[in-house]
Amino acid sequence: MSEQPTTLPSRKAWSPRKRQRIGRGAQYTLLIVVAVVLASLADWGAIRQSFFNTQVAADGLPRLFTVALKNTVIYTISGYVVGFALGMLLALMRQSSVAPYRWTASTYIEIFRGLPALVIFLMIGSLPLAFPGLQVPGGVYGQAALGLGLVSAAYMAETFRAGLQAVPKGQMEAARSLGMPHMRAMVSIIVPQAVRIVIPPLTNELVLLFKDSSLVLFLGVTAAQVELAKFGNDQASTFASPTPILVSGLTYLLITIPLGYVARRLESRQRGKR
Amino acid sequence: MSTVEIRNLHKSFGQLEVLKGIDFTVEAGQVVCVIGPSGSGKSTLLRCVNLLERPTSGQVFVDGTELTDPDVDIDAVRRRLGMVFQQFNLFAHLTVLRNVTIAQERVLKRGRAEAEEIARETLEKVGLSEKADSFPAQLSGGQQQRVAIARALAMNPSLMLFDEPTSALDPELVGDVLSVMRELAQDGMTMLVVTHEMGFAREVADRVVFMDRGAIVEDGPPEQVIADPRHPRTREFLGRVLHPEGADDE
Ligand SMILES: Nc1ncnc2c1ncn2[C@@H]1O[C@H](COP(=O)(O)OP(=O)(O)O)[C@@H](O)[C@H]1O
Ligand SMILES: [Mg+2]
Numbered sequence: 001m002s003e004q005p006t007t008l009p010s011r012k013a014w015s016p017r018k019r020q021r022i023g024r025g026a027q028y029t030l031l032i033v034v035a036v037v038l039a040s041l042a043d044w045g046a047i048r049q050s051f052f053n054t055q056v057a058a059d060g061l062p063r064l065f066t067v068a069l070k071n072t073v074i075y076t077i078s079g080y081v082v083g084f085a086l087g088m089l090l091a092l093m094r095q096s097s098v099a100p101y102r103w104t105a106s107t108y109i110e111i112f113r114g115l116p117a118l119v120i121f122l123m124i125g126s127l128p129l130a131f132p133g134l135q136v137p138g139g140v141y142g143q144a145a146l147g148l149g150l151v152s153a154a155y156m157a158e159t160f161r162a163g164l165q166a167v168p169k170g171q172m173e174a175a176r177s178l179g180m181p182h183m184r185a186m187v188s189i190i191v192p193q194a195v196r197i198v199i200p201p202l203t204n205e206l207v208l209l210f211k212d213s214s215l216v217l218f219l220g221v222t223a224a225q226v227e228l229a230k231f232g233n234d235q236a237s238t239f240a241s242p243t244p245i246l247v248s249g250l251t252y253l254l255i256t257i258p259l260g261y262v263a264r265r266l267e268s269r270q271r272g273k274r
Numbered sequence: 275m276s277t278v279e280i281r282n283l284h285k286s287f288g289q290l291e292v293l294k295g296i297d298f299t300v301e302a303g304q305v306v307c308v309i310g311p312s313g314s315g316k317s318t319l320l321r322c323v324n325l326l327e328r329p330t331s332g333q334v335f336v337d338g339t340e341l342t343d344p345d346v347d348i349d350a351v352r353r354r355l356g357m358v359f360q361q362f363n364l365f366a367h368l369t370v371l372r373n374v375t376i377a378q379e380r381v382l383k384r385g386r387a388e389a390e391e392i393a394r395e396t397l398e399k400v401g402l403s404e405k406a407d408s409f410p411a412q413l414s415g416g417q418q419q420r421v422a423i424a425r426a427l428a429m430n431p432s433l434m435l436f437d438e439p440t441s442a443l444d445p446e447l448v449g450d451v452l453s454v455m456r457e458l459a460q461d462g463m464t465m466l467v468v469t470h471e472m473g474f475a476r477e478v479a480d481r482v483v484f485m486d487r488g489a490i491v492e493d494g495p496p497e498q499v500i501a502d503p504r505h506p507r508t509r510e511f512l513g514r515v516l517h518p519e520g521a522d523d524e
Binding site for chain 1: 326350352367
């Protein structure tokens with residue numbers, strides 16, 4: 001009658017501690033087995049020869065930075081500026097009291113959030129068909145800024161909207177009760193606070209855009225306009241070696257890893273402030 | 275001409291009728307305190323005076339201008355009204371000084387130097403000159419509220435509206451804010467104050483208005499409304515506010 005329900009008719013029960021140790025041991029074993037199998041399957045000589053070919057890597061060297069990285073940065077930043085302005089405009093339009101503005105903004109955001117960035121870039125080349133005589137100013141640079149701007153604007157608009165909503169309602173009321181017109185209150189009081197709130201997610205967006213700038217290669221660029229991905233790819237076919245692609249990849253990481261770190265720092269600092 | 279005149283003011287939120295026909299006036303230089311239970315419509319009344327809420331019907335005049343006229347320039351009227359909120363609502367991204375100058379520059383088009391001079395004078399008046407370069411988050415609630423008062427005063431309003439300015443403060447910080455308000459009253463500022471501070475109302479107010487369930491129940495000098503209320507609802511409310519523990523004793 002007074003039998004404890006927990007004492008099961010015993011197999012040798014392992015203590016939770018022991019069970020945990022065995023589980024961890026199994027995971028390590030699996031890891032080592034996979035590593036050993038991969039290492040024995042790989043052809044190390046060939047890997048060194050093709051992926052870590054220092055001669056091939058050295059050949060691209062000054063231009064890797066002076067042309068490819070420089071262009072990547074230019075495309076990214078100009079796209080970011082366009083996306084930022086358009087995103088802010090869309091976010092404000094979504095709050096407008098004029099209904100067609102709200103519809104336009106929501107429609108844009110729905111469509112462009114759902115489209116692969118690549119499709120947008122493929123469409124950009126066809127723009128003159130729809131608007132004869134329309135030339136995106138700045139050639140490839142202008143097209144790249146437009147393409148990346150269109151890609152990022154929808155995300156930025158959503159981010160800004162969240163930021164605008166995070167500004168307490170009392171801020172607008174205080175501004176209005178001092179006699180500021182709605183627009184003035186937005187510009188001087190609400191938007192500056194919203195931008196502060198969205199700095200971490202916008203830093204992340206910069207990382208995404210830096211990677212998306214590789215899509216510029218679909219615009220058909222000259223040697224002087226080449227960015228990291230195309231640069232690596234062209235070098236790779238010249239030398240019939242994957243090393244340049246690896247080098248390009250590492251150059252992306254050189255920027256994206258520190259930037260991602262900064263974004264996480266900003267994020268945790270902001271969380272601490274609340 | 276009265277500074278504020280309200281005629282048969284009604285305000286509903288959807289089905290809920292919050293103000294059920296309010297009539298009253300505030301004369302220039304008067305201090306009028308509005309008291310009443312929570313939810314009786316005091317904030318809504320105040321917010322109708324600067325059109326943070328749109329009245330459903332009725333008329334509101336400020337300095338003879340009808341705010342409820344659809345063609346009125348709201349921003350121009352609001353320039354003449356200072357508003358102090360329960361939650362301070364200082365601009366969080368701006369320094370104390372900038373909080374006090376920004377509307378002067380953007381709305382009144384004063385130059386930077388003039389605006390800063392006026393800001394320093396008003397900050398001096400509320401006893402916070404040394405905090406000019408701090409950010410709101412670095413100040414106590416009482417200090418923030420005094421900055422909020424300075425921010426409104428710097429616009430040279432002809433009327434100051436206060437919505438429970440001390441209700442969000444720790445008890446030991448209430449006194450500083452009330453003494454700033456007392457000085458304002460002595461300087462002849464016209465003030466409409468929603469408050470639960472009966473001591474302040476009794477001492478400073480020219481008139482006390484008791485509101486309950488969206489209507490004005492009593493309106494008169496403090497020695498009458500607070501010390502000798504006519505209406506049972508006023509008596510009951512004051513009993514609760516003035517003697518929170520002994521309310522059920524008799
Ligand atoms: N924006 C609003 N929407 C809906 N109801 C509201 C709104 N503002 C106030 N109310 C309601 O109106 C009533 C009066 O509120 P309020 O004027 O804040 O009272 P008081 O300041 O006297 O406490 C309350 O029942 C409140 O819930
Ligand atoms: Mg209230």
